[in-house]
Amino acid sequence: MNRRAFLFAAVAALAIPVAADAAPAALDLKVIYVGGLDCPPCTKWKNGYRAKWLASPEFRQVTWIEVDPPKLREAYQARYWPGDLKSILDQIPRKSGTPRFLIVKDGKIVSNEFGVSKWLSTMADLKKILE
Secondary structure, eight states: OOHHHHHHHHHHHHHSOOGGGSOOOOOOEEEEEEOOTTOHHHHHHIIIIIHHHHTSTTGGGSEEEEEOOSSGGGTTOGGGSOTTHHHHHHHOSSOOOSSEEEEEETTEEEEEEESGGGHHHHHHHHHHHHO
């Protein structure tokens, strides 16, 4: 093998990705907040936790979705759950209670909590999923 052919083969070998070095497939992971603009507990969550959540490393690893209609009684109406969110709405067994925090992995609800006090449980569930 001459030098030119050897050099070409070496460069070509470096260009072939090795499976062990390949990046893992990204998770299809969503965190969905369900509230209402007239919901006092939702306002309490927004004032107490939202800014810290938006600045967290976990936030940058998920798709964040807010379902926040003008009235909390409208929170589970299909018109506020467009497109692919309708299949998630269909999975919620009891369509009441706000603020609600859903973790959806690959289209399936894997965590479903409601109430300001359940935000910390939601974050604990999310951290386990992201490990």
